[in-house]
Amino acid sequence: MTSQLLLLVSFLFGGGLTYYLTRKNYRDVKSIVTILESAENNKPLPALPSRIKDVYSFIIHRILKNFIEQNYLTIQLSERKYKAQAMELIALQSQLNPHFLYNTLETINWKIASLTGKPGNLNKMVENLADILRYALEGHNKPVILQKEIAYTLSYIDIQKVRYQDKFDVIWEYEESVKKYNVPKLILQPLIENSIYHGIKVKEGRCRIKIKIWKTGELLHVAVIDNGLGIDKERLAQIKDDLKRDIGETDHIGLYNTHKRLKLLYGESFGISIRSKYGRGTAVYLTIPI
Incomplete structure (x- = not known):
């Protein structure tokens, strides 16, 4: 009886943990996709993560950093081109x-x-x-x-x-x-x-x-x-x-x-x-x- 109870608890805990991690991964992946779509459509982007705590925050941080730097260079080039014209x-x-x-x-x-x-x-x-x-x-x-x-x-x-x-x-x-x-x-x-x-x-x-x-x-x-x-x-x-x-x-x-x-x-x-x-x-x- 005790072993069956422990098995049930382990199953419930494992299922809950799997659900939590799956949901978290889904949110993180969705955040990355949303950032990419916003960058593509020139929409406002979220702020850079305050700290990198996992692989997803690292990816988000790199995406935002690269986009901001690239966008800044693009704006500079556009301004220079406009002034030259x-x-x-x-x-x-x-x-x-x-x-x-x-x-x-x-x-x-x-x-x-x-x-x-x-x-x-x-x-x-x-x-x-x-x-x-x-x-x-x-x-x-x-x-x-x-x-x-x-x-x-x-x-x-x-x-x-x-x-x-x-x-x-x-x-x-x-x-x-x-x-x-x-x-x-x-x-x-x-x-x-x-x-x-x-x-x-x-x-x-x-x-x-x-x-x-x-x-x-x-x-x-x-x-x-x-x-x-x-x-x-x-x-x-x-x-x-x-x-x-x-x-x-x-x-x-x-x-x-x-x-x-x-x-x-x-x-x-x-x-x-x-x-x-x-x-x-x-x-x-x-x-x-x-």
């Missing part, structure tokens, strides 16, 4: 502004040299230049509504029309509804400048620049199309390759800067694309997420 964006825009200023001052110098006693056009050019420079320098890299970008692009076109009298016409094609969307500042001017200096300026006769803006879904599309001289196949392939490989040493600095700015602002899938045929003209396209 911001600095590069500022540098690109700073590079673009002097380039534009140089070309515009060259135009003004030409006008002064050929002045025939009618300073009205010259005054207008200076006013337009002042407006554009003020626009370029204010607000740093903040986006602007398309309506404002168009207005200052018109000032740039007016300057160039004085320089290249009877050389080109500009056609705008867009719906009024698109003018409310935000775009990067000075996104149109470099494309028009490219048409004038590399297509229209070197071609005989009157030419045309068409600026087309339209929206599809959550994307805003811009196309600047000219019927200037165009680009031969070899040169076009070289320009596309330079843009793809992020080569900044190019005589198409406006295109390159615009391409680079779009990639920095919106990601690698954005940028500009070019189509051209020698003797027929060039079309430059870009897309901006709304």
Whole structure:
């Protein structure tokens, strides 16, 4: 009888101990799984164990310690990458502004040299230049509504029309509804400048620049199309390759800067694309997420 009682007590004790250990192991394993899921989903993590008392607390301690260290390094790398992109964006825009200023001052110098006693056009050019420079320098890299970008692009076109009298016409094609969307500042001017200096300026006769803006879904599309001289196949392939490989040493600095700015602002899938045929003209396209 006594042996049977002892056997029963041993059985109950063993069963209870097994249940306790199994339940504890289950809780510990569940805690590890929960920590891993929280880390994966960027949820708050528990504090590090105050002391390591068994293998499970050791595993939890190592998981949390490694995650915290790795997360800290990831944040540091992200901050450095963001700062590098911001600095590069500022540098690109700073590079673009002097380039534009140089070309515009060259135009003004030409006008002064050929002045025939009618300073009205010259005054207008200076006013337009002042407006554009003020626009370029204010607000740093903040986006602007398309309506404002168009207005200052018109000032740039007016300057160039004085320089290249009877050389080109500009056609705008867009719906009024698109003018409310935000775009990067000075996104149109470099494309028009490219048409004038590399297509229209070197071609005989009157030419045309068409600026087309339209929206599809959550994307805003811009196309600047000219019927200037165009680009031969070899040169076009070289320009596309330079843009793809992020080569900044190019005589198409406006295109390159615009391409680079779009990639920095919106990601690698954005940028500009070019189509051209020698003797027929060039079309430059870009897309901006709304």
